[in-house]
Amino acid sequence: MDLDFVMLSRIQFAFTIAFHIIFPSFTIGLAAWIATLLVVWRRTGNERYRELAQFWTKVFAISFAMGVVSGLVLSYQFGTNWSRFSDVVGNVVAPLIGYEVLTAFFLEATFLGIMLFGWNRVPPWLHVTSAAVVAVGTMISAFWILSANSWMQYPVGHVVRDGIAYPEDWLQIVFSPTFPLRLAHMLLAAYLTTSFVVLAIGARYLLAGIHLEYGRIMLRMGLGMAIVLAPLQAFVGDQSGLKVGQYQPAKLAAIEAHWAADEPGPVPLILFAWPNEAEERNDFEIAVPYLGSLILTHSLTGSFPGLKAFPPEDRPPLWGPFFGFRIMVGIGILMIIVAWAGGFLWWRGRLESSRLFLKVASYMWPAGFVAVLCGWIVTEVGRQPWVATGILRTVDAASPVPAYAVLASLALFVVVYGFVFSFGIYYMNRLLNKGPKRLDETEEGVPSRPLTAVGSAGPDAYRG
Numbered sequence: 082m083d084l085d086f087v088m089l090s091r092i093q094f095a096f097t098i099a100f101h102i103i104f105p106s107f108t109i110g111l112a113a114w115i116a117t118l119l120v121v122w123r124r125t126g127n128e129r130y131r132e133l134a135q136f137w138t139k140v141f142a143i144s145f146a147m148g149v150v151s152g153l154v155l156s157y158q159f160g161t162n163w164s165r166f167s168d169v170v171g172n173v174v175a176p177l178i179g180y181e182v183l184t185a186f187f188l189e190a191t192f193l194g195i196m197l198f199g200w201n202r203v204p205p206w207l208h209v210t211s212a213a214v215v216a217v218g219t220m221i222s223a224f225w226i227l228s229a230n231s232w233m234q235y236p237v238g239h240v241v242r243d244g245i246a247y248p249e250d251w252l253q254i255v256f257s258p259t260f261p262l263r264l265a266h267m268l269l270a271a272y273l274t275t276s277f278v279v280l281a282i283g284a285r286y287l288l289a290g291i292h293l294e295y296g297r298i299m300l301r302m303g304l305g306m307a308i309v310l311a312p313l314q315a316f317v318g319d320q321s322g323l324k325v326g327q328y329q330p331a332k333l334a335a336i337e338a339h340w341a342a343d344e345p346g347p348v349p350l351i352l353f354a355w356p357n358e359a360e361e362r363n364d365f366e367i368a369v370p371y372l373g374s375l376i377l378t379h380s381l382t383g384s385f386p387g388l389k390a391f392p393p394e395d396r397p398p399l400w401g402p403f404f405g406f407r408i409m410v411g412i413g414i415l416m417i418i419v420a421w422a423g424g425f426l427w428w429r430g431r432l433e434s435s436r437l438f439l440k441v442a443s444y445m446w447p448a449g450f451v452a453v454l455c456g457w458i459v460t461e462v463g464r465q466p467w468v469a470t471g472i473l474r475t476v477d478a479a480s481p482v483p484a485y486a487v488l489a490s491l492a493l494f495v496v497v498y499g500f501v502f503s504f505g506i507y508y509m510n511r512l513l514n515k516g517p518k519r520l521d522e523t524e525e526g527v528p529s530r531p532l533t534a535v536g537s538a539g540p541d542a543y544r545g
Contacts (some may be wrong), residue, residue, distance in 0.1 A: 084484035085204055087476050090162040091393035093491040095461075096195055097455060099152050104148030106453045109223060109268065110275025111141045112216040115196075117302075123330045128519075133295055135200060135519035140509055142197055147505045154494070163375050163468075164485065166478040170246045170469045173239055176228050181225035181279040189218035195471060198538070220268065227267055231260035233469045234460070235328045240307040243398070246472055254323060258389035261458075262321040270456065273416065274449025276310060280423075281446035282513055284439040292516040296434060300442075304427065315413055319376070327465075329470070330386045336406045338363050339387040346384035348373035353542035356399040361389060396465065398405060401462030409455040419445055 122130035156178075159167055167175070184255050195211035197205055234236075238253025239246045248254055261389060283299030286292040326333045333339075338356045339348065340363070350372035352517075354363035374383040388396050419441060426432045433439075468478045 084488060086482055086484035086487050087165040089484055089487040089491060090158075091475065091484070092485060093162065093494065094155070094158055096491065097158065097498075098457070098461075100502060101148065101151035101155060102453060103450055104144050104151065105219070105223070106267075106271045106274050106450065107278070108141060108144050108528050109219040110273070111144065111210070112219045113272060114275050114479045115141060116209070116212040116278060119212050123205060125208055126410050129294055129298060131515035132387060132519055133298060133518050136295075136512075138197060139512050143505055143509045143512075145193070147502060150501070151498075162480050162482060163478050164480040166468055166473065169244060169473045169478070170233070170236075170288075172204060172246050173232060173236075173246050177225055177229035177232070177249075177255070181222055181229075185218050185222035185225065189215050190223065192218070203393060223267055223271070228255050228257070228260055229263045230460075231257045231263050234263075235462055236469055236472055241472060242479065246469070252431055259321075259324050262317060262324055264319050266314070266321050266456075269310055269317060270449065270453050272306065273310050273314055274453060276303045276306040277445045277449050279474060280307060284442035286516065288436065288439050294318075295517045300432065301427070304423045304432070304442075306419065307416065308424045311413070311417040311420045315482050317415065318410075320378065323379070326385050329463070330491065331388070331391050331395060332397060332402065333377070333385060334388045334391070335399050335402040335463055336459060337377070339373075339385070339400055340389055341387040341390035343386060346374045346380070346382040347371045348377065348379070348384050350423040351375060354403075355382045356403055358399055374441055397463045398466045401458045405458035407460070409452045409459065410453075412452040416445075416448060416452075439542060481523060 106283065115137050118130045118134035118137070122128070124136065137348045192211040192214040195208060196215050199208045199211060199515055232254055235257055236246070237257050238250035239249075239251050279299045280303030283296045283301075283303060283458060286296030287300065302388075322333070325336070337348075338354050340352055347370065349367045349368035351363065351366060354368075356368040357364050371381050375381055377383070423432060423438060423442065426435050426438055466474050466476065468475045
């Protein structure tokens with residue numbers, strides 16, 4: 082059997098970046114959550130917020146470390162598997178990645194030590210400041226990474242000479258047309274991911290009848306953020322979709338599995354279909370008339386180019402963008418429903434006594450991670466067949482590495498990642514099961530039931 086070294090390189094990069102994106106999407110929100118807890122502690126003097134911040138800082142340290150390790154692997158692959166990418170667009174992309182290291186990573190590394198080990202060793206104001214600086218550093222990191230990726234999606238501010246891209250206007254490069262909304266969309270996704278993790282852990286503590294005081298704080302603060310951010314994310318996502326239609330019409334056509342080349346509207350919204358790329362049509366299609374035009378063009382009669390308007394070699398694969406987008410949107414709608422249902426119960430004074438809501442909330446922790454992964458599948462697969470749109474195709478960016486070498490390294494990555502990240506997630510779960518520790522506790526803490534008891538708490542679960 083002949084192995085395609087380009088496809089293997091794509092699979093390897095997709096595998097490693099899928100692992101990597103999980104951790105930054107968590108640490109960006111987690112850093113902001115820890116900084117918020119410390120600010121509230123300083124303003125109120127309530128030691129429970131400090132104890133919660135100390136508890137979540139341990140979780141942050143593990144997630145941050147795994148994000149750094151997985152990110153280093155990605156940078157090496159630019160040289161090993163995608164050397165032509167570095168040759169052709171390195172003059173533009175490399176400085177942007179370098180700025181991320183200089184402005185964000187060094188900033189985080191400087192203050193991270195104080196944040197992790199400064200408890201009772203530095204003045205409280207300095208410790209709170211360090212947490213805030215780390216939170217800002219994670220945002221700056223997202224800024225530069227999204228800037229580089231957005232330029233690859235829709236390159237501007239450059240000139241191509243002899244097949245090599247050279248920068249001409251750095252402001253245009255950094256602030257490419259799709260960048261501002263994509264940055265907002267990613268930051269909101271990170272904050273929502275953390276909000277639902279915090280909400281879920283708080284709900285699990287209350288269901289199990291353990292760490293009740295901390296559980297209430299986490300439940301209310303996580304829910305409060307979700308109530309605001311979930312609908313805001315829907316609005317930002319809608320605006321971002323309009324930008325995709327304007328600057329990346331082939332991607333939008335793939336997301337919607339819209340085939341008609343240039344027919345006037347209205348365009349239906351396809352809820353479900355089985356895209357048939359060979360015959361250029363959709364099987365088992367379920368669609369709502371006019372709704373596609375309304376959502377995607379904000380007009381009942383609006384239209385946009387379909388896949389047949391583009392040469393077959395310039396069309397993205399359909400499966401990833403089409404199904405990934407629907408999963409992402411479905412999770413977003415679920416988040417809004419859960420958040421607003423919790424808000425209603427909170428208003429009625431039944432938030433902590435509704436076992437049904439607590440059970441639902443306790444299982445919402447992976448929602449943000451799945452949505453982020455699906456969003457990146459839509460973004461990256463929808464850009465194909467280009468690695469830098471209009472400049473360099475993916476097939477031309479790959480290094481001429483023997484296919485068996487790529488397969489061997491991919492297998493090694495699967496084994497090593499499986500071991501390292503399983504251990505890290507296991508240890509993180511142990512910390513979450515153990516829960517926060519009061520300042521007046523012994524090192525062993527107060528014995529309590531583990532989270533495996535979720536759903537089986539007795540009638541005294543809410544006592545105290």
